[in-house]
Amino acid sequence: MSEPSAYQHLKSIVQIQLPHLNEQDFSFFEENGEIITLEKNETWELEGKVSQYMAFVHYGLMRQFGINDGNEFTVDFFKEGEFAGNYISFQNNLPSELITQALEKTELIVLSFKRFLELVEMLPDLQAFSDMVGNQKLLKMHRRNNTLLKNSPEERYDLFVEDHQDLIHRIPQYIIAQYLGIRPESLSRIRKRRM
Template identity: 35%
Template sequence: MNEIRKFIDNISPMNDSDWEFFSLKLQKVELEKNTTILEIGKTENYLSFISKGIIRLYIPREESDLTFGFLFDNEFVTAYESFLTQSPSEYQIETLTETILWKISNKDLQEVYERTSNGNIIGRKMAENMFLIKSKRELSLLNKTAEERYLDLFSDRPKLLQQIPLKYIASYIGITPQALSRIRKRIN
C-alpha cells in the first residue's frame, strides 16, 4: 500500500487523516496471469491501482482481439467510460502477469471526493492524465508509422514489453503479427 501513497503524494499530498480514510476504502486483490478483471457488457464498479503486474484492455473478436491499452505497475486501471456512466463496458480487461491491485468502489471514491481535502484534486489530475495517455495514443496512430509506434513502446517499457505476447503488441500498434515480425527483423 506504500506505493499507492507515494504515487498519490506525488500528485497532491494527502494529510494523514485523509490518507487513513482513503486507505480504509481500499481492497487488496491478488490475481493470476490471464484473469479477466472485467467482461464486455459488465459495468465497471472499481478504480484499481496496479501495485504489481501488467494489464491489457481489449475488444474480443473472433479473428483476433483488438488490443488498445497496456497498463503497468504504479498506474490506475478501470473501464473509465463504464465507471463514470455506470453503463456496460464495451471492452474487456485482463491480467497478462500475476497482478496485485488495490481497488476502490465508485461509491467509496465519491465519498473520498466529498470528505477529503484534496480527493477532488487527485481525481481531476488522474482524469487529466488518463486523457493525455489516450490522446497520445490516438495521435500516434494518426501521425506515426507502425515502426515508430513500436520503437516508442519499446523505449518506454523495454523490460516489461518482453512479457507481453507479440500478437498483443502487434494489435496495439495496429498491424498484423507478421508485419511486426518484419519490423523487428529490420530493427535488429
C-alpha cells in the first residue's frame, strides 16, 4: 500500500468540515497548489516581504520566529495536518517580521492566499472550512496571549508539555525556551526541578 499523497491528506482534513466535497471541487487545490519539500533547517518564508502564501503541512514540523537585537523568539509551531502562514502580513500588506523554518524534513502544499480567496468565491462551501481554520488560529493566539500574561515561565513550561506532548521530543530545547520567552539555561534548570 502506498503512502497517502499530500493532496489526499489535505482532502481528508478538509472533508472533516465538508464531507460532500467531491473530486471535481477538490481538483482546484491540485491545480493551484505547489508541493515543496524542505530539509531540516531550511527556511520557507523570510521576513521583510509581504507574505503571499499559505502552506499545508503534509508531514514534518516548522516554526515561525522573529529576531530582536540578535535574539530569536519563536512565535508558533506548525506540524503535519496544520496550516502555516502569516495571514496578518498578507491581509494588511505589511512586511512580515517572521521567518518560517523547517525543524525536520517537511513536505508542504503551498497555495497563494489570493488564489485561495478566489477559490472560496467559487466554492462558497469552502468558506466554512476557511472560517474554521482562521478561528482556530485566533483562539490559539488568544490563549497564547493569556498564558504569557498570567503564567510564570515555569507554569508555561508545564502547560507546553501538557499541550504539546507529541512535540517535546521533536523540538530542540533552546527553541522551546524561545517559545516560552526564557533562556535555554533557565529551561534546563526548570526541567531539572521537574525531575
